[in-house]
Amino acid sequence: MAVEPFVLVDCSLARRAIGRNCSNLRELLDAVRTVPDAVLEHHMLRCPLEDHFEMYEFPNDLARWCWEALGDPVLAEELGLVDPYKETSIAGLRSTLIDTIEDRLWGQDRIPWCRPGFELHLVASRLVAYDTGERIPTPAALVETVERMSLRSLFFHVHEARRRTGGQTDDFSLWLEQFDTCKELVTGLREIDFYFLNLSQLHQEILDLFQQHSFVPTVA
Amino acid sequence: MKLLDRYEEVVGHHEIQRLYRLAERLAGKRVVHVNSTRNGGGVAEILRWMIPLMQELGIDASWEVLEGTPDFYRVTKSFHNGLQGLPVSLKKRDYDLHYEINRENAERLNLHADVVFVHDPQPIYLPQFTPKDQVGRWIWRCHIDASRPDRGVWKYLEAALPQYEATIFSMAAFTRPVACPMFLIPPSIDPLSDKNCPISEAERLETLTRLDIDPDRPMLLQVSRFDRFKDPLGVIEAYRLLKPYHASLQLVLAGGPAEDDPEGAEVLREVLDWAGEDKDLKVLLLPSDAHRDINALQRSAIVVLQKSIREGFGLTVTEALWKGKPVIGGACGGITLQVHDYHTGFLVHSPAGAAYRIRYLMRYNDKRLRMGQNGYDFVREHFLLTRHLRDYFTMVLSLDRPEPDSLIV
Numbered sequence: 001m002a003v004e005p006f007v008l009v010d011c012s013l014a015r016r017a018i019g020r021n022c023s024n025l026r027e028l029l030d031a032v033r034t035v036p037d038a039v040l041e042h043h044m045l046r047c048p049l050e051d052h053f054e055m056y057e058f059p060n061d062l063a064r065w066c067w068e069a070l071g072d073p074v075l076a077e078e079l080g081l082v083d084p085y086k087e088t089s090i091a092g093l094r095s096t097l098i099d100t101i102e103d104r105l106w107g108q109d110r111i112p113w114c115r116p117g118f119e120l121h122l123v124a125s126r127l128v129a130y131d132t133g134e135r136i137p138t139p140a141a142l143v144e145t146v147e148r149m150s151l152r153s154l155f156f157h158v159h160e161a162r163r164r165t166g167g168q169t170d171d172f173s174l175w176l177e178q179f180d181t182c183k184e185l186v187t188g189l190r191e192i193d194f195y196f197l198n199l200s201q202l203h204q205e206i207l208d209l210f211q212q213h214s215f216v217p218t219v220a
Numbered sequence: 221m222k223l224l225d226r227y228e229e230v231v232g233h234h235e236i237q238r239l240y241r242l243a244e245r246l247a248g249k250r251v252v253h254v255n256s257t258r259n260g261g262g263v264a265e266i267l268r269w270m271i272p273l274m275q276e277l278g279i280d281a282s283w284e285v286l287e288g289t290p291d292f293y294r295v296t297k298s299f300h301n302g303l304q305g306l307p308v309s310l311k312k313r314d315y316d317l318h319y320e321i322n323r324e325n326a327e328r329l330n331l332h333a334d335v336v337f338v339h340d341p342q343p344i345y346l347p348q349f350t351p352k353d354q355v356g357r358w359i360w361r362c363h364i365d366a367s368r369p370d371r372g373v374w375k376y377l378e379a380a381l382p383q384y385e386a387t388i389f390s391m392a393a394f395t396r397p398v399a400c401p402m403f404l405i406p407p408s409i410d411p412l413s414d415k416n417c418p419i420s421e422a423e424r425l426e427t428l429t430r431l432d433i434d435p436d437r438p439m440l441l442q443v444s445r446f447d448r449f450k451d452p453l454g455v456i457e458a459y460r461l462l463k464p465y466h467a468s469l470q471l472v473l474a475g476g477p478a479e480d481d482p483e484g485a486e487v488l489r490e491v492l493d494w495a496g497e498d499k500d501l502k503v504l505l506l507p508s509d510a511h512r513d514i515n516a517l518q519r520s521a522i523v524v525l526q527k528s529i530r531e532g533f534g535l536t537v538t539e540a541l542w543k544g545k546p547v548i549g550g551a552c553g554g555i556t557l558q559v560h561d562y563h564t565g566f567l568v569h570s571p572a573g574a575a576y577r578i579r580y581l582m583r584y585n586d587k588r589l590r591m592g593q594n595g596y597d598f599v600r601e602h603f604l605l606t607r608h609l610r611d612y613f614t615m616v617l618s619l620d621r622p623e624p625d626s627l628i629v
Binding site for chain 1: 232234235237238241242245389391392393395396397398401402403404405551601610611613614615617618625626627628629
């Protein structure tokens with residue numbers, strides 16, 4: 001049976017300030033308890049779309065803020081380890097974050113504050129995805145497409161795909177598993193620990209993996 | 221050849237194709253941008269490229285400019301200062317004048333549109349005087365840091381906002397709570413404009429010679445309006461702290477007049493007084509269309525300063541990074557989004573800090589060059605007009621379809 005071509009999607013964020021910021025750990029806890037889901041999604045899941053340099057200590061905004069602005073390395077490390085892609089819902093993520101921050105706050109004699117100018121400005125975002133019109137017929141064509149695709153497309157087909165599939169898979173491997181000769185490649189793609197890579201690094205890692213599997217057939 | 225095709229050389233063929241695909245979803249929409257000047261300042265520069273590119277992407281876009289009197293611009297300059305937090309004292313007649321000029325302009329301007337983007341406070345009361353069925357959506361685009369405004373100015377401007385469906389700010393730190401959604405869209409530069417396009421070595425050298433700058437000696441540069449918030453006196457102080465270590469150093473302060481900035485002449489006089497007779501310190505008052513001269517100056521500097529104490533987004537920083545120059549920037553406003561310590565330059569808090577970091581960069585040539593390359597790459601990814609257009613389209617699509625979750629169009 002012929003395999004349907006891969007549909008290439010691109011995306012962009014509509015970002016909104018919610019008019020609220022945090023200047024100490026208690027305010028952060030209160031915010032995590034009460035902000036809309038779109039705020040947690042933005043600060044925990046969509047950071048890769050904003051990042052550029054390979055300089056970030058942590059893969060999410062909350063951990064970074066605790067490290068850089070509050071000067072709390074213990075909490076930063078704990079928040080850095082919270083993997084939102086392992087949570088099945090934003091409610092679950094929220095609960096994990098509350099538990100982590102509350103636990104840290106519980107043992108503190110003094111509430112950590114940031115200096116003026118280093119507040120965490122809370123942002124909500126909405127992902128707008130659109131069909132690029134490109135259809136990829138073969139694994140070989142997919143290799144060529146990934147090489148030139150935007151980092152935003154990469155985000156949609158890897159990070160967003162994980163959310164759509166309950167953390168199971170990215171779109172590339174989901175499509176490639178229909179080809180008998182791509183099993184190793186599929187396994188390799190699913191093993192990439194993408195949460196700790198910026199999009200440029202992830203792009204390179206996927207290309208390297210494709211390179212190792214240059215046998216990918218041109219027909220199904 | 222279409223205008224957008226030229227940008228393929230910079231951002232690639234596929235990036236332009238993506239933009240067409242996204243814009244298809246908004247084809248035929250009538251969009252009007254309104255601001256207060258066609259010349260001078262970052263907003264006019266953005267609109268100059270944005271309108272034709274939106275048109276090419278299938279959107280029926282146009283640009284309307286408010287007409288005011290010198291008194292009106294004096295009042296709106298106070299609004300500008302007041303929004304940035306400077307105490308201002310305006311009288312009822314000043315507010316009345318602003319209101320009245322908005323009324324007159326609402327009758328004169330062509331504001332029939334699906335979406336009208338109102339830029340900054342000058343035209344903010346246009347919706348008040350425009351028939352309700354004439355405009356689908358009003359969106360206020362505030363280019364200024366409005367987080368700690370003068371109370372009187374904010375109260376007056378805030379009263380205009382219920383007419384708007386959304387606002388846009390350059391970054392979250394510039395906002396203050398308002399009743400409608402506050403979208404975040406940083407501005408951008410046009411990489412092919414006279415100010416940012418590649419220029420020949422011959423043209424660069426000719427420009428330096430004409431402006432009486434020695435091309436063989438290191439040069440520091442700040443490009444900005446003559447405005448106290450840009451701290452030109454602090455830049456001179458930093459240069460004087462460096463001069464004993466680098467006797468051949470030159471400093472150029474280049475600024476231009478803006479039609480809506482009556483304070484500029486006064487600040488320029490202060491700067492000239494402070495500069496004194498130093499032949500290595502040039503204060504250049506360039507015409508508002510001297511874009512290629514600015515381009516040549518930025519490409520000739522070893523380090524570019526933007527030592528502002530309050531700042532909007534700071535497009536001069538973006539321009540300098542685009543030319544591969546590390547930037548020494550005041551730790552304020554949009555400069556903090558662009559200048560990352562040890563990656564694209566340094567954020568500083570004083571003239572001494574600026575002098576110290578410049579000394580460091582003059583000592584470590586390799587680091588200076590690497591930061592320059594980082595800056596170029598950073599702007600290419602985040603601050604070119606293609607990203608800016610994409611953000612506008614994404615915002616309008618998001619308003620068109622206000623479902624709560626992610627959106628596939």
